[in-house]
Amino acid sequence: MNEDIVQRVKADPNYQELKSSRSRFGWTLTWAMMIVYYGFTLLVAFNKEFMGTRIGDSVITWGIPLGLFVILFTVLITGIYVRRANSRYDALSDAIRAKVGA
Amino acid sequence: MMHFSRPRMRSFAPIAGALLAAAGVAHAAPDLGQGVKQATNWTAIIMFAVFVVGTLFITKWAAAKTRSASDFYTAGGGITGFQNGLAIAGDFMSAASFLGISAAVFLDGFDGLIYAIGFLVGWPVITFLMAERLRNLGRFTFADVASYRFAQKPIRVFAASGTLVVVAFYLIAQMVGAGQLIKLLFGLDYWIAVVLVGILMMVYVLFGGMTATTWVQIIKAVLLLSGASFMAFSVLAQYNFSPAKLFQSATELHAKGDAIMGPGSFIKDPISAISFGMALMFGTAGLPHILMRFFTVPSAKEARKSVLWATTWIGYFYILTFIIGFGAIVLVGTNPAFKDAAGALLGGNNMAAVHLAQAVGGDVFLGFISAVAFATILAVVAGLTLSGASAVSHDLYATVFKKGQATSENELRVSKITTICLGIIAVLLGIAFEKQNVAFMVSLAFAIAASANFPVLFMSVLWKDCTTRGATVGGFLGLTTAVVLTVLSKSVWVDVLKHDAAIFPYASPAIFSMAVGFFGIWLFSITDKGPRARIDRAGFEAQEVRAETGIGAAGASGH
Numbered sequence: 063m064n065e066d067i068v069q070r071v072k073a074d075p076n077y078q079e080l081k082s083s084r085s086r087f088g089w090t091l092t093w094a095m096m097i098v099y100y101g102f103t104l105l106v107a108f109n110k111e112f113m114g115t116r117i118g119d120s121v122i123t124w125g126i127p128l129g130l131f132v133i134l135f136t137v138l139i140t141g142i143y144v145r146r147a148n149s150r151y152d153a154l155s156d157a158i159r160a161k162v163g164a
Numbered sequence: 165m166m167h168f169s170r171p172r173m174r175s176f177a178p179i180a181g182a183l184l185a186a187a188g189v190a191h192a193a194p195d196l197g198q199g200v201k202q203a204t205n206w207t208a209i210i211m212f213a214v215f216v217v218g219t220l221f222i223t224k225w226a227a228a229k230t231r232s233a234s235d236f237y238t239a240g241g242g243i244t245g246f247q248n249g250l251a252i253a254g255d256f257m258s259a260a261s262f263l264g265i266s267a268a269v270f271l272d273g274f275d276g277l278i279y280a281i282g283f284l285v286g287w288p289v290i291t292f293l294m295a296e297r298l299r300n301l302g303r304f305t306f307a308d309v310a311s312y313r314f315a316q317k318p319i320r321v322f323a324a325s326g327t328l329v330v331v332a333f334y335l336i337a338q339m340v341g342a343g344q345l346i347k348l349l350f351g352l353d354y355w356i357a358v359v360l361v362g363i364l365m366m367v368y369v370l371f372g373g374m375t376a377t378t379w380v381q382i383i384k385a386v387l388l389l390s391g392a393s394f395m396a397f398s399v400l401a402q403y404n405f406s407p408a409k410l411f412q413s414a415t416e417l418h419a420k421g422d423a424i425m426g427p428g429s430f431i432k433d434p435i436s437a438i439s440f441g442m443a444l445m446f447g448t449a450g451l452p453h454i455l456m457r458f459f460t461v462p463s464a465k466e467a468r469k470s471v472l473w474a475t476t477w478i479g480y481f482y483i484l485t486f487i488i489g490f491g492a493i494v495l496v497g498t499n500p501a502f503k504d505a506a507g508a509l510l511g512g513n514n515m516a517a518v519h520l521a522q523a524v525g526g527d528v529f530l531g532f533i534s535a536v537a538f539a540t541i542l543a544v545v546a547g548l549t550l551s552g553a554s555a556v557s558h559d560l561y562a563t564v565f566k567k568g569q570a571t572s573e574n575e576l577r578v579s580k581i582t583t584i585c586l587g588i589i590a591v592l593l594g595i596a597f598e599k600q601n602v603a604f605m606v607s608l609a610f611a612i613a614a615s616a617n618f619p620v621l622f623m624s625v626l627w628k629d630c631t632t633r634g635a636t637v638g639g640f641l642g643l644t645t646a647v648v649l650t651v652l653s654k655s656v657w658v659d660v661l662k663h664d665a666a667i668f669p670y671a672s673p674a675i676f677s678m679a680v681g682f683f684g685i686w687l688f689s690i691t692d693k694g695p696r697a698r699i700d701r702a703g704f705e706a707q708e709v710r711a712e713t714g715i716g717a718a719g720a721s722g723h
Contacts, residue, residue: 067716071709081712088292095292096445099285103441106278106427107434113274114426121412123425129277130483133284137472137479140288144472147296148465155713162715 070162080154087146091139102132204351207531212350215383215539216364222379226372233562233575236373237304237554238459243378245466249473252457254381255547256283256448256474257388257481259341259540260606263514265482269489270497270516273414273424276489278431280482282441286448287475294449295471296464297625297711305551306455306617307559310624313703314632315696316568319620320559322639326617327452327555329643330609331548332593334453335586337605338548339594342541348511349518349534358594365545366587369553370580374460377546384543387536389477392484395517395533398524399491407487414493424493436671440607443674447610450618453551464714485517492516495523545590553582604655607672611650615642615677623685625711628704631697634689642681649673 071077105128106113113125230236243251261283269276302308307323339358346357368376403409411425418424431437448454458467496502496519502510509515521533557579562570570578620639623630650656652668689697710716 065706068706068709071713071715072705077709077713081708084712092289092292095285095288099281099445100438100441102281103278103431103437104434107431107437110427114423116425120408121415121422121425122408123274125274125426126277126411129274129281132281133479133483136284136288137475140291140472140475143288143291144468147468152465158713159715 067162071158074158074161076154076158076161080151080158084147084151088143091143095136095139098132098135102128205349205531205534207527208350208534209531211531211535212538215387215535219364219368219376219380219383219542222383223368223372223376226375226379229375230371230373233304233558233572233579235375236576236579237456237550237558239374239378241460241462243460243466243470245461245469246473247378247382248457248461248466248470250385250477251378251381251460252454252470252474253477253481254383254385254388254543255454255457256478257385257540258338258544259345259537260337261481262388262392262485262540263345263517263537265485266489266492266517266520267514268430269486270492271513272428272430273418273420273490273493274426275428275430277486278427280485282444283448284475284479284482285441286445287471287478289445290449290454291468291471291475293626294455294621295458295467296714298455298458298621299461299464299467300711300714300717301625301707302459304456304459304558305554306452306621307555307563310620310635311563312624313707314624314635314700317564318632318636319624320563322620322636323617324555324559324564326450326612326620326639326643327559328552329647330450330452330613330617331552331555331586333605333609333612335545335548335552335590336593336597337602337609338541338545339590340597340600340602342538342545343594343598345537345541348515349537354598355595358591358598361542361545362587362591362594364542365549365590366583368542368546369549369583369587373579374550377543377550378460380539380546381543384536384539385477388540389481389484391521391529391533391536392481392488394529395491395520395524396484396487399487399495399520402495410487410490410494414490417498418493432671435675439670439675440672442678443607443611443614443672445614446618446678447612447614447674450613450616450621451609452555452613452617453547455617455621456551456554457547464717488517488520491524492520496520499523549583549586549590552586553579556582601660604650604653604660607655608646608650611646611672611674611677612643614674615646615681616640619678619681619685623682623689625707627689629689629701630685631689631692631700633692633694633697634685634687637688638681638683638685641684642677645677645680646673649677 106125113128114123116123229240234240265276265280268279298306298309301312305323305327307320310323311319339361342361343354343357346352347354350357368380400407400410403413415422415425457470461467461470496509496516502519504510509519511518518530518533518537522530525532557575561578562568562575616639619642620635624635649668650673652666653670653673654666657663657666
């Protein structure tokens with residue numbers, strides 16, 4: 063890729079938007095995932111009693127729905143990112159590409 | 165758990181025990197050992213033979229399509245996102261996940277879930293930070309990405325080392341596990357099983373390259389997901405599809421009673437917990453055979469779709485293993501037919517899921533699940549071998565020795581020679597390690613991937629001031645730290661080397677070795693004032709534009 067294309071892409075406002083918006087979104091979701099996972103891990107490490115406490119009269123404890131929540135959250139948050147990237151971010155990068163004719 | 169300390173119950177714990185031991189599960193950590201050879205199981209052997217014949221036909225078809233180095237490494241980039249998602253799941257869901265996690269649930273209930281979650285949470289991180297950048301910057305191996313703007317030689321040598329070390333540890337654990345598993349499931353001798361796995365993986369990779377490997381992984385993923393779904397469905401059907409009734413019954417039947425519904429001994433101290441979680445989360449994003457799969461799809465869009473499919477299948481699979489573990493508590497743990505005179509599970513606790521297969525589906529389904537477990541190992545070792553072969557042929561031979569001047573034919577030939585060498589080495593190591601404790605190897609592979617491969621990839625792609633020197637030195641420091649701390653930890657220092665007490669007290673080195681890796685890259689980059697450092701930093705702009713937009717990416721803009 064030559065220097066000319068690099069400079070033209072960098073000057074494109076779409077590129078600036080793509081870069082900053084995707085970076086912000088990606089990092090927000092990364093932190094969300096880390097908080098959920100390490101939160102769950104720390105809850106297990108520091109509050110075993112709570113995780114093993116039954117919910118009402120049911121045999122099911124708090125740990126079970128929380129664990130399932132982490133699994134579902136993992137899949138969902140991936141889906142949320144992919145959905146936005148495959149529509150909005152791809153549209154932006156297509157526009158950038160069309161502009162520089164690459 | 166006392167039954168683990170008895171030699172004959174030690175079964176094929178290498179793979180399953182590997183992971184459990186790493187997680188600090190006290191009772192699974194002691195030395196593993198030899199399973200008792202079972203009666204020859206013809207149903208399982210016939211079903212497995214059907215799988216082998218089917219995959220060999222696919223290999224023949226794939227061989228006709230594998231002409232260039234690009235076909236060999238990436239199936240010509242023609243895999244769809246959905247197919248690649250299944251293949252990634254097939255690459256990642258090992259026999260250790262299936263048998264080890266269901267065994268952990270069978271033994272301790274809830275603790276098995278904590279463990280399963282760790283294996284899933286790395287996928288979003290790959291999606292958000294790596295997948296599309298990998299696809300946009302790389303062609304065949306993750307070294308293409310890490311070395312994009314750097315001096316090729318040092319980074320390629322590092323990346324090839326990181327790849328081969330990870331592949332070697334992962335491969336040995338799989339080979340030893342395969343031998344033990346087959347001894348138990350099929351009633352064949354250990355060495356026959358290891359040689360069989362070695363030959364089949366060589367044939368797949370040698371003739372069919374990435375195309376055959378991908379389809380072996382897809383078929384295996386479909387078989388494993390179907391089999392596990394059927395088992396979970398059958399278990400739940402007995403309780404009118406009420407998980408609460410299943411759990412109720414399990415707490416009444418399990419020796420530990422209500423304790424199985426909450427965390428037990430799995431997490432001993434918070435540092436081990438976080439460290440092990442980091443090894444799994446970031447190690448997933450640094451496994452060379454997984455990263456390589458992102459180059460098989462035609463665009464960044466398909467790369468993202470594939471990781472979403474993979475996450476969905478893997479998440480679904482871990483929910484199934486949780487149900488299967490509880491199913492084993494109620495249907496296997498209570499049935500004297502599955503136990504020996506002393507009341508321990510026949511073949512060891514890792515057989516919980518296999519016995520459950522017989523309990524819910526009879527002998528034919530038992531044969532099916534046994535064959536699937538073997539197919540699972542084959543799919544994983546084929547992916548590992550391909551990844552190791554690419555590191556040698558593409559990174560070392562074509563880029564370092566031939567300085568990028570190798571022809572596609574020569575590169576392809578070197579890959580094939582390497583595949584044969586790796587196959588032979590894997591078989592020899594598998595036989596050599598038969599009686600060794602390999603419990604630490606898979607977790608070490610994850611720790612190295614998290615401490616060496618991941619930091620180098622991450623910093624080279626996202627940090628402008630990263631230089632050749634920083635990435636190489638930092639990467640090797642992370643790698644060395646992960647290996648040294650693992651040797652000093654309980655799983656090697658006490659369990660293999662038979663010392664009295666571990667020098668490194670935590671279950672996983674990742675929290676320290678990742679820090680060393682990142683700090684090393686940072687320190688040796690910012691102090692780097694050489695002429696090469698200027699070129700490295702100047703190259704960031706162009707790299708960033710390509711990583712973000714895919715302009716100039718292989719296959720993406722039709723050139």
